[in-house]
Amino acid sequence: MSAYTLEFSEIGRADHARVGGKCASLGEMTRAGVAVPPGFAVTTDAYLAMLDQTRLREEIMAQIARVDFDNVDSLERAAQAIQIRFRSHHLPEAVEAAIRSGYAEIGEGTPVAVRSSATAEDLPDASFAGQQDTYLWVCGAGDVVEHVRDCWASLFTARAMKYRHDANLGQIDVLMSVAVQKMVNARAAGVAMTLDPLNGDRTKIVIDASYGLGELVVSGVVTPDNYRVEKVLMEVLERRISDKHMELVPDAAAATTVEREVDEARRTAQCLTDAEIIAVANLAKDLERQNGCPQDVEWAIDADLADGHNLLALQARPETVWSQKKEDKPKSAYATGMMGIVGALNNPIGSR
């Protein structure tokens, strides 16, 4: 592909700065043989071309120069103006051509997700990451191009600008890459963590799962089923089945997704079979091994694909909460040899 787009399978370590966290992780997974929905990254070079080959950079700077960051109305006005400026420019020809060709590779007319993949996502404030847009069930090359532009523009919402201002980040220095990825027709989806988020226990894989696409799980609209898997024996230890009242599913006719009520019988049923739970756990465990640290994995089971090939990884990130925690457990001295045995007899574990 060009400098403006990279297929996931082409993304190497050296490209990480140009594709953002989300695309980098998708690239690594693809190269490691993990099943992910196919797609490509629109690199930060494309974004820079947009800024520099149009008058956009100057127009944004001009707006920002006038903003009173402590005044909500002023911020909101600037944000609106910048959004309008984004929409008033065509993408540079070479950029648009690269995106169209990338989309053609996935398949003309195939529904895709267009997601922002910001280069500043590593910043500690997790909420920042959520401020860029995600567009699902986008169909047709023209719409894909438009939504890439919308993703870029979402860097300049009032909240994002305010955040950068407060964090002393340059308004125009945070670059954005965009992931264009085949939409998954998810029968069920969710999140898997390769440690127990409640206590940091690395011997567990904890899975949240619900019907349809995973967005309702991530956003907390639905209380998902919660499964706990023993990481070494790969056995399901616990299944907490919830009332999963809503699901987000594709509406093929409208080329979009709709939220709908889950029928009575399915709501309180276990949404993954035990075999599927183990498959999700194995996927998460593989990703943890590849990345060398505990992971937070978004996954989905595609209704269009055959059993055994239908589990897809959508995203994997390092787990941050427990992994960054300093070991505050006092170092225990280990009694070894005969004194270990004496200790075990005097205080057998079952008695604790």
Add this chain to the structure above:
Amino acid sequence: MNAHSPLFPSAYDLKAPAGAEGWEELYPYYLTFQPNLREKEDAKFWFCDSQHWPNPFKPFDAITVEYAVRCLGQYNTRHYLVPPANGVDYRIHNGYCYMSPIAVAPDLIEGRIPQFLERAGHYFQNWDSLLENWHKKVKANIAEMEALSFEKLPETVPLDWITEGRGVDPHLDIMANYDAAIQLLYKTWQYHFEFLNLGYAAYLDFFGFMKGEFPTIPDQAIAKMVQGVDSDLFRPDDELKKLARLAIELGVSDALKSGSVDEVLAAVAQKEHGQAWLDAWKAAQDPWFNFTSGNGFYSTDKYWIDHLDIPMGYLRDYVSRAQAGKEIERPTAKLIAERDRITAEYQEMMNPEAVEAFQGKLGLARVVFPYVENHNFYIEHWSMSVFWRKMRELSKLLMEEGFWPTEDGMFYLTRQEVRDVLFDYGNAWATGGEWIGPSYWPQEIERRSKIIDALATQPPQPALNNPPEVITEPFTIMLWGITSESIQNWIGADEEEGALSGMAASPGAVEGIARVIRSPDQLGEIEDGEILVAPVTAPSWAPVFGKIKATVTDIGGMMSHAAIVCREYGLPAVTGTGNGSSKITTGQKIRVDGNTGKVTILD
């Protein structure tokens, strides 16, 4: 809980079932709760060991609990001075045995440590050479038992005894051989525990260390890291598999398909390569068919070597499975790879500072653990096979002489009473008068038999009196799987409708149809894909483990024989459910979760 309302009943308030009155006289005085000791006995916590002794004892059979539990105690109390634990006291009540561990007074524990370090330390340091010697001792002991014979008293003392001036008669040999059999059994049980308590102690150390590093690690993951794959306990079953393959290879498998054992062997002999197979069949029997479908603790246990139809039935099954292209061998390479994987993955997740201790403790646990599995073949199976065979021979001899009407009559007598009978037998033989026994024992045995049948109608209590606040006795926890938590389960505090809980003994979860098996004689009823539900299982049931989907037992801990075999066969198991075999009925659909220890009745 308070002293006035104990959680479990007092033995003194548990009356015998109707028809069992007077059962106390069937056992020695020291085995029953004595009326004048009520206060002391009620102050102790007793749990029922129905794991090893699920059925009421015939008087003779009580010898197994006496020797086993007594010999367990000697090593803790007198040989190694295990710091916190002496032996386990035991009683028989209403036909069942109850155990009460004897703790060492807290102020004496410290003082025992140096002696324990020296004595147990010597065993751990010289484990392999001492164990090699153990095998020699046990085999010599078995050979001595095997050499014992009981012959009817002759009409006259042989002439050569007269001419060579012996001056004694053959009755002396009968008395001596009986006493020798009892003494050799006593020695058998001393040997049984020479290494076992230490093996469990080392395992307990490793177990506790792993629980400290990974508080939620499943017990069976720890067990999998140390378990052997070449245990002698699996050898009898492996021999049958080899015989099945050989039968197919030699073209004699058709001859095995039907008929009695004698008919089968005759049919095989007709085949071209039949003799080669018959030689292999014969060779496998000594010692590997000294294998019981029971647990070695009852005179009624059937051993393969005495009931060749049992191994023949399993063999047929293996032949047809092998011919259907199924893998019948245990996947040992896979088991080893799995053990290594589990070990490596936990080590990866461990604090780096803990790795050295982990490897040391794991190393020792792996040195000692094979004994924990292997001893069972040499003692419960091989030694007990010979012992029971000799005792059955003696009982049959006395039946033929008219002392009782059935072959098993002798087992309704205590072992001391048998000495009396033997004296009676030699006494009247010497005086030329009449034996008293034939006019005394038949109706007495009839009476005792009714008492034992009556006792069997009433299941035992899981425990007596009040449990301690926490169970701290290491062997109670390890051998019997009794913890403060499992006692709560007995009380049924958190029992839901249709759900049972026990020990998560072997991982995996399945649903299937239950088959309740109360005695090894019923093993033939099990059909492919059923879930075995039993009060307790024996490792020799191994051949049915290839057919079943999961196992549920009433009794047993992580290290119970059922748990070990299930892990070996990769089957889910929930052990120690308390009453699974009475709550579940054959044909019900159940779900067994060996990861959480839950069993659910789905029907």
